[in-house]
Amino acid sequence: MSPSTPPAERPQRADARQNVEQILQVAQDVFADLGYQASIAEVARRSGLGMGTIYRHFPNKTALVEHIAVKVMQESVAEVRQALAEEPATWTAFTRVMRHMVRLRSSQLFPVSRGRAKEPGPELAGIRTQLLAALEDLVVRTQHAGAMRDDVNAYDIVMMLNSIPPRLPDAEDGRPTADLADRYIGVLLDGLRAPGSEPLSVPAPGRREIDRFFRTEYGL
Amino acid sequence: MSPSTPPAERPQRADARQNVEQILQVAQDVFADLGYQASIAEVARRSGLGMGTIYRHFPNKTALVEHIAVKVMQESVAEVRQALAEEPATWTAFTRVMRHMVRLRSSQLFPVSRGRAKEPGPELAGIRTQLLAALEDLVVRTQHAGAMRDDVNAYDIVMMLNSIPPRLPDAEDGRPTADLADRYIGVLLDGLRAPGSEPLSVPAPGRREIDRFFRTEYGL
Amino acid sequence: MSPSTPPAERPQRADARQNVEQILQVAQDVFADLGYQASIAEVARRSGLGMGTIYRHFPNKTALVEHIAVKVMQESVAEVRQALAEEPATWTAFTRVMRHMVRLRSSQLFPVSRGRAKEPGPELAGIRTQLLAALEDLVVRTQHAGAMRDDVNAYDIVMMLNSIPPRLPDAEDGRPTADLADRYIGVLLDGLRAPGSEPLSVPAPGRREIDRFFRTEYGL
Amino acid sequence: MSPSTPPAERPQRADARQNVEQILQVAQDVFADLGYQASIAEVARRSGLGMGTIYRHFPNKTALVEHIAVKVMQESVAEVRQALAEEPATWTAFTRVMRHMVRLRSSQLFPVSRGRAKEPGPELAGIRTQLLAALEDLVVRTQHAGAMRDDVNAYDIVMMLNSIPPRLPDAEDGRPTADLADRYIGVLLDGLRAPGSEPLSVPAPGRREIDRFFRTEYGL
């Protein structure tokens, strides 16, 4: 694309990086709009790139999806750390994180693809571990402060977040639809407030369940 | 109950009727396991039938899915009415219905199929209306009794319930997995208890939003 | 169907024969309406019989089609003989036969099924030979009487007859469509009148070509 | 010429354009050999391309068939105009056109597919109208010159031409078969010469009948 720019040591690294960013962004939108079954051709069309360019950067569709997931999780980890650092009250930090994550969930939806069973790549496994650890920290602190019911754990939080409905697409007449996730996160937070009164009869999940959940629900 | 079968001039052969039941049962399982993108061939394989047999009873995949949805909703309507009739306290009736529906949802999952846009058939539209009306009745009564926060409506309930993740498949080692939905429904119920403290800033959804939700999320 | 009628020596032979007649009649109609690709199920539906009953009488679809063809050809042979016996002028006999056959062709159409290559059964081969011989007789006599151009033969006649367009189905509004075959047979007959003026540059076909024609055009 | 290809933003790749040509050519042959029910897989096999390539250029089988029909009709329209321009005698122009069209018909046969009922696309409808108008012109002029019987019209001509049987496939031993259509067009032309003596008792067809003919006979 830019064969005439010799000075840089590794030539068109800038273009390439830009392409990767754009592919990831467009792919998020496409998958949010059409679900995981959206075709790569659609991603190519919307990004103005050729399909070959996408495959140059991501060996296959799964890899593209994993990259999106990694990116979203990285942002979430950052947000957890920042909230803990900035907010004086743990409950406030917790709600802030929750609202952040649900916004990610609803606007940059993980593509749904039940039934695919591959092991996630090491990068994804790593960031997932980090995110769970960060959330664990946040949850435990909030509970120690007496602000959150004691019978839930960080794994519960992740799964509950994923039970917030994804954002509705806009109406046919073009009027934008309000993001209902902002409603349901409120209900959820109230339910998590200490002390809980409805019994949680089933034992809490662990890492194993989280991994199975992501694998069956998102193919990740 | 049987939208695609004609008015039954002769009472269907016994084995044929059995097959229909079995197809519906197996299809529920398959779609729960693999999502909507599971192939009809897979349903045929698991039910020990030929694909042609499935297509004899359901003209296409969509019809099969709708049939399952109708069946599940019919059971839910019945449960709402029964709970209202049997339970003295509206809150108890409400929790009973919620636990029932989430169990349906998690064990007999609606197939996920984002991005498909057909209008639902008349039978499905009808039972959906019935279910919404029954839930409306239940919710309003519970709110009048002062047991549920006033800023949610029946449409909220439907959307939240339908977003609770389906039951996790059993582990590879065969150990059965507890149905975590039973945990989250508890948190959700606590969040719905009167009075809510977290504000629900976004306006409540209406029938239009419900329909769009089902269409985009389930293709129904 | 009639297990209570014992007197006849071979029991329901009458029913069976009736069924065969009805199947042939209905199948002719169905194939004329929908073409050869009409399903056996459609024939069963219109005749009020089960598919099994049809397969009891005809081992497969091809056999059913062959039976129709044999029946039509038998009628044609009879007509040729009768015309020769009854009409004093050969040209009159010839036109009578032509109008008869084209009516068969247009109203009880052979099913079209190009590309199938099986050898016709002996019964069909036999009646075809008979029909060709009868037409040969008719054509030669007409030519000897000086009424028909000399550069055509009976094989030409068969192929030309098959170039008369099939009857159009009735219009959607139900108004019946006139049988245009009655127009085109007139043009054809004028073209066959002696003497011809347009040269027929290609050599006349023989039995071999007729057989290939029926095989490729009708699968017979 | 290319109903399904977009306005060609970039001039199609050379090999791609070649492929389109080849697909059309091979498809004509295949449909001529095996009829409309020939599979796309067969077209792919004979053209040495993958099935997907065919579907890249034609969205479905019907589109491919329509494309062929449009091409053939375009050639016919051109021939009519050229004959009228070049031939001094209208009858000569007429016979030239007839021989041209029957050769098209017999060698590049429209696929037969009775019973399918879709409306033809706008491009096909347009060229069909053009062809009918051109023939109307030719026929009327020939009749005014006193060379053709007055009781037929352009619609008759089209129906007769389209019913002439397609060229026989070559014999198994490889010997090529003469195109018998060249014989029958001679007889037909003699039959169309003025004055006709056999009465045409049925009224002439109109555009409505032509359209119904194409729809039922070719699915076009």
Next chain:
DNA sequence: TATGAATGAGGTTTCATTCAT
């Protein structure tokens, strides 16, 4: 014997992935 339910091969169509340009 008659019925119509069940079967499964085969046809159309889609799309992840490869590869010539």
Next chain:
DNA sequence: AATGAATGAAACCTCATTCAT
């Protein structure tokens, strides 16, 4: 390095044929 044309496996669906009732 980028493009998008080509590939072919796999999905949906139809129907000739078989076979249990």
